[in-house]
Amino acid sequence: MKKIYMIRHCEAEGQPFEARLTERGFRQAVELTEFFSTIKIDRIISSPFKRAIQSIQPLAMRLQIAIVEEPRLTERVLSNTNLPDWLEKLRATFDDLELKFEGGESSQEAMQRIVGVVEEVFDGETENTIIVTHGNLLSLLLKYFNKDFGFDEWQNLSNPDVFLLKNENNSVTFERVWI
Structure with a gap:
């Protein structure tokens, strides 16, 4: 059975590409390391955003695994x-997956990006x-696998x-495992 651990990044200073983690966010990154200390991990793929x-x-440093940056994992605009x-x-x-605002992408377009990455994995x-x-991108992925996952869950x-x-x-299920 193949497993993918989907992680939403730790607390950050803002939304831009270069936004860094806050002090609390850096502590959370260490907590993530502890969380995964007993779980075998073979590969790490990340949004190229600094906070991710x-x-x-x-x-990654503890496991000595290179982080593969994947542009399709960037946050939805x-x-x-x-x-x-x-x-x-x-x-x-979340109700109209085709709805699109000026210069942005629809939920459907963003969903297809992340679903493509997950299917490849x-x-x-x-x-x-x-x-x-x-x-937002994580929520759209979860909505793809369970249509009831929506704005409130986000x-x-x-x-x-x-x-x-x-x-x-070939049946994908998910559960929240972060406490």
Whole structure:
């Protein structure tokens, strides 16, 4: 049975590509390392965003596994314009997966990016893989496997958060494993 541990990055200073982890976020990255101390990991794939890389660096160093940066794991862009009501617009994109705002991508487009990465990992050779990404993209992946996962579940994600995806006989299930 193949397993993928999906990680939402630790607490960060902001949303831009170069946003670093906060002091608390760096402590959380160490907690992630402890969390995975008894779990065999074969591969680590991460969004190239600084906060994602910093979230998994301590574990990668401990395991001596190179972090593979994957551009398809970057956070979804809702719009390239300032949306004062962005939260309500984001909520709407969980109900209408094709809804798209200026300069952004639809939920469906973003979902296809991350699903492609997950399918490649499940089709690959490794048994236990970690994928580090962002909250909205992670939520869309979970919605792909369970249509009831939506805006409220996205709001209840933590930084960090960890979900375990299992692929048994081409059937994918997931559970939240971060306490």
